[in-house]
Amino acid sequence: MSANIGAVPAEPLRRDVDDGIVAGVCAAVAKRLGIDPIILRVSVVAATLAGGTGLLVYLLAWGLVPEKGGRSPSWARLVGRRHTWLTLSGITLLLLSVLLLLRESGLPFSDAIVWPLLLAAGGAALIWRQSAAAAAPSEPAPAVPERVRPDRPHDPLRALRLPTPALGPAAIGATLVIAAGLVFLWLNDALAPARDVILAVLVVVAALTLILAPWWLRLVRGLSAERAERIRSQERSEVAAHLHDSVLQTLALVQKRAGDPRAVASLARRQERELRAWLDGGRPEPGDSLAASLEAAAAEVEETHGVPIEVVAVGDAPVDERGAALVAAAREALVNAAKFAGGAPVQLFAEVGEERTEVFVRDRGPGFDPGSVPEDRRGLRESIVGRMERHGGRAVVHSAPGAGTEVELVIGR
Amino acid sequence: MTSVVIVDDHHLFRAGVRAELDGLVEVLGDAATVEDAVRLVVEAEPDVVLLDVQMPGGGGVEVIRQVAAKRPTQRFLALSVSDAAEDVIAIIRSGARGYVTKTISGAELADAVRRVAEGDAVFSPRLAGFVLDAFAGAASLPPAEVDPELDQLSPREREVLRHIARGYLYKEIALRLGISSKTVEAHVSAVLRKLQLSNRHELSRWAVERRLVE
Numbered sequence: 001m002s003a004n005i006g007a008v009p010a011e012p013l014r015r016d017v018d019d020g021i022v023a024g025v026c027a028a029v030a031k032r033l034g035i036d037p038i039i040l041r042v043s044v045v046a047a048t049l050a051g052g053t054g055l056l057v058y059l060l061a062w063g064l065v066p067e068k069g070g071r072s073p074s075w076a077r078l079v080g081r082r083h084t085w086l087t088l089s090g091i092t093l094l095l096l097s098v099l100l101l102l103r104e105s106g107l108p109f110s111d112a113i114v115w116p117l118l119l120a121a122g123g124a125a126l127i128w129r130q131s132a133a134a135a136a137p138s139e140p141a142p143a144v145p146e147r148v149r150p151d152r153p154h155d156p157l158r159a160l161r162l163p164t165p166a167l168g169p170a171a172i173g174a175t176l177v178i179a180a181g182l183v184f185l186w187l188n189d190a191l192a193p194a195r196d197v198i199l200a201v202l203v204v205v206a207a208l209t210l211i212l213a214p215w216w217l218r219l220v221r222g223l224s225a226e227r228a229e230r231i232r233s234q235e236r237s238e239v240a241a242h243l244h245d246s247v248l249q250t251l252a253l254v255q256k257r258a259g260d261p262r263a264v265a266s267l268a269r270r271q272e273r274e275l276r277a278w279l280d281g282g283r284p285e286p287g288d289s290l291a292a293s294l295e296a297a298a299a300e301v302e303e304t305h306g307v308p309i310e311v312v313a314v315g316d317a318p319v320d321e322r323g324a325a326l327v328a329a330a331r332e333a334l335v336n337a338a339k340f341a342g343g344a345p346v347q348l349f350a351e352v353g354e355e356r357t358e359v360f361v362r363d364r365g366p367g368f369d370p371g372s373v374p375e376d377r378r379g380l381r382e383s384i385v386g387r388m389e390r391h392g393g394r395a396v397v398h399s400a401p402g403a404g405t406e407v408e409l410v411i412g413r
Numbered sequence: 414m415t416s417v418v419i420v421d422d423h424h425l426f427r428a429g430v431r432a433e434l435d436g437l438v439e440v441l442g443d444a445a446t447v448e449d450a451v452r453l454v455v456e457a458e459p460d461v462v463l464l465d466v467q468m469p470g471g472g473g474v475e476v477i478r479q480v481a482a483k484r485p486t487q488r489f490l491a492l493s494v495s496d497a498a499e500d501v502i503a504i505i506r507s508g509a510r511g512y513v514t515k516t517i518s519g520a521e522l523a524d525a526v527r528r529v530a531e532g533d534a535v536f537s538p539r540l541a542g543f544v545l546d547a548f549a550g551a552a553s554l555p556p557a558e559v560d561p562e563l564d565q566l567s568p569r570e571r572e573v574l575r576h577i578a579r580g581y582l583y584k585e586i587a588l589r590l591g592i593s594s595k596t597v598e599a600h601v602s603a604v605l606r607k608l609q610l611s612n613r614h615e616l617s618r619w620a621v622e623r624r625l626v627e
Binding site: 272308310312313314315347349351360362364406 | 494516538539541542545546549575578579580581
């Protein structure tokens with residue numbers, strides 16, 4: 001699961017009005033960057049006092065960053081309404097009067113700044129309005145749960161296309177912005193001498209940025225939505241593929257072999273084990289875990305011999321050389337139990353303690369007299385007792401005719 | 414005859430258990446949801462409720478919680494395919510008197526139901542393993558924080574649980590340990606009580622290793 005979490009795109013930038021002091025812009029950006037919002041707040045205030053850029057950037061961000069809860073950017077909501085144009089005109093007039101007032105008071109606000117600024121503001125407003133209007137219909141309505149939306153594949157090209165009805169007014173807006181740049185240059189005598197080419201380029205780039213930013217933003221947002229959708233559908237097809245390869249195959253086999261109860265039971269158990277392992281996901285690999293190694297050995301014996309084996313493990317440890325010997329001996333004991341227990345269920349219990357590891361393999365078969373086992377029975381002698389002793393452990397067989405058999409394996413840690 | 418109500422959200426499974434228990438215990442009815450189960454159990458007053466661990470709407474734990482408010486003496490036996498130690502321990506701590514896996518045979522299940530009806534605790538090998546794991550962590554705690562009455566298993570209780578986990582029946586354990594079957598029962602009931610009353614189980618090994626370390 002953790003691998004999937006890593007692949008999901010980061011949470012989009014959202015203002016949380018409850019978190020913030022004014023509109024939550026600093027809080028949102030700070031959360032995204034993982035820093036304390038107070039740092040940003042102080043920077044914004046400082047930048048505002050030092051020349052006004054802080055305020056400008058803040059207002060721009062206020063307009064562009066959507067509010068938490070899926071609502072569109074406040075700027076888009078604002079300009080989407082007809083009467084806000086009146087408000088906009090009012091604000092422009094107010095701004096104008098403030099600028100004129102400042103100019104009177106001797107501060108460095110000249111015609112060289114005021115008129116280009118107003119032109120640029122008007123042009124940008126037109127462009128942003130068109131972009132917002134085009135973006136609005138594609139935004140998900142906040143109240144509608146995700147799954148209710150039609151499940152049509154997302155068209156990535158949709159995000160790239162320019163909103164066609166916006167082109168007329170947007171062209172006017174672009175012209176205004178460029179005109180503002182030219183006026184600015186002209187008023188500053190930058191057009192005549194070639195020495196200010198750098199300034200000219202900078203201004204043009206700034207204007208272009210202002211014009212293209214809305215489409216660029218839409219493109220980025222569209223792409224991240226598309227990416228999330230792609231990840232979802234990938235996960236879906238992975239689950240589908242797994243179910244197809246495993247469960248459906250087994251069900252088909254079960255239907256085919258319905259006449260053979262033992263085969264059906266073994267198929268069902270194998271499928272159950274496989275599905276459990278898949279659902280568990282984060283299980284340790286057999287190589288790292290004694291319990292997992294024992295379970296793998298039990299599964300293998302169960303499959304070969306068609307006898308149900310239940311594994312109960314308490315504690316766990318990495319598999320070292322002695323652990324590997326223990327697993328091999330346990331496997332041999334399971335094979336013996338499966339062979340001689342006559343189909344009765346076999347129980348494997350393993351306990352990893354502080355000082356030693358113990359494994360018990362018990363079956364409810366007919367049992368036998370351990371004293372009467374011929375010397376040449378290599379399974380028990382060599383593979384179990386011999387192997388355990390070579391690694392400093394021991395193996396004891398408890399059995400009596402009619403009482404089942406239990407093999408006890410003990411090894412130090 | 415001992416009476417039971419079967420609570421499980423899988424229709425096929427309820428039908429299967431009903432068929433297996435037919436003639437061995439009296440099945441008063443079955444329910445597929447938490448609400449239906451609570452209503453049915455309070456009405457029918459069975460000796461034992463066979464309870465699925467994982468069900469929509471809160472699962473077996475929620476059924477126990479709601480029934481206990483109306484019928485505090487009701488006995489429950491958890492019956493599940495769930496392998497997750499947390500789920501199984503949770504339902505035992507809510508008040509179930511045992512846990513058996515769904516692969517149990519009909520005769521064994523009927524026997525387990527009868528024993529729960531008589532007030533005994535029924536531990537399957539898997540539950541015994543979970544409980545040993547759960548109490549294993551208490552050993553590494555500072556002694557001052559451990560209440561030996563509740564937080565630790567006695568050596569005898571551990572021995573009994575280990576035998577259950579190894580697949581021995583109660584009477585076989587009694588024979589091997591040289592005690593009576595009743596004493597084995599008493600040890601298992603004591604373990605059940607500790608499991609339900611101890612607050613230490615969160616610090617146990619499975620909780621630490623399987624949940625926190627991930």
